[in-house]
């Protein structure tokens with residue numbers, strides 16, 4: 001792959017920093033790197049964490065977030081962007097206002113609400129703001145099962161419930177929707193994500209369920225991979241399909257890092 005210097009795909013993550021490198025903007029930047037795009041970051045918050053859990057979190061001052069947007073917009077040709085941890089309603093409003101004044105390409109919204117450790121990274125009072133302000137800007141939204149339940153305010157029991165929730169999220173303004181499958185049950189053999197595209201096409205993405213503790217940052221990496229591929233000019237459908245394969249390989253080929261819930265393997269995927 002050879003790009004002219006001024007053509008090299010540039011993308012940005014607007015997300016929180018996770019100190020152990022497994023999730024947050026560190027997972028996004030790892031994904032950008034391995035997918036051959038130049039990745040930038042606008043830091044919204046920081047968490048102090050490790051494979052045992054998250055011990056502390058703090059939000060960035062909004063004027064500092066404004067400046068990060070301005071610094072990048074003044075210089076770079078950003079082709080795609082994604083959001084991760086946004087912490088509260090004031091940060092969501094800040095990011096929405098900034099995104100609307102710059103040109104950062106299609107936006108992938110990973111509505112980060114809770115981590116696999118059970119830490120809440122978006123306060124419940126902010127769900128409405130996320131629905132009303134951020135979701136209509138989303139080219140793709142990537143809620144996990146729990147986040148889809150929270151955003152649609154319903155319990156998802158059957159495939160029909162999941163499909164209907166995806167349509168509900170699309171009606172709220174997200175163009176393309178992936179509702180990621182439930183995977184807490186160690187007796188299951190497959191994980192199925194439901195995809196609803198802007199043109200109404202829809203399909204399930206299935207993969208074998210992988211029994212491992214090395215699953216931190218799966219959601220971040222999936223949304224970052226979609227962002228990287230959109231930044232290179234891929235269609236939404238192709239970007240989502242490749243991202244699923246990327247994350248699957250990264251879960252299946254675990255690396256021995258951390259004592260509990262460790263990171264995924266960003267070197268595993270080959271295309």
Ligand SMILES: Nc1ncnc2c1ncn2[C@@H]1O[C@H](COP(=O)(O)OP(=O)(O)O)[C@@H](O)[C@H]1O
Nearest residue numbers: 144180181183191208209210218219220222247
């Ligand atoms: N144990 C697993 N085996 C196979 N696929 C998984 C497993 N855990 C997560 N995935 C996949 O990883 C991707 C990210 O999903 P998920 O872990 O639900 O996101 P989040 O980190 O937002 O909770 C999805 O495609 C999901 O199906």
Ligand SMILES: Cc1ncc(COP(=O)(O)OP(=O)(O)O)c(N)n1
Nearest residue numbers: 016018023024115116217218219220
């Ligand atoms: C700063 C920060 N952002 C997001 C997460 C959670 O990442 P995600 O990939 O959505 O979920 P897990 O797979 O890690 O549970 C985080 N931990 N820190």
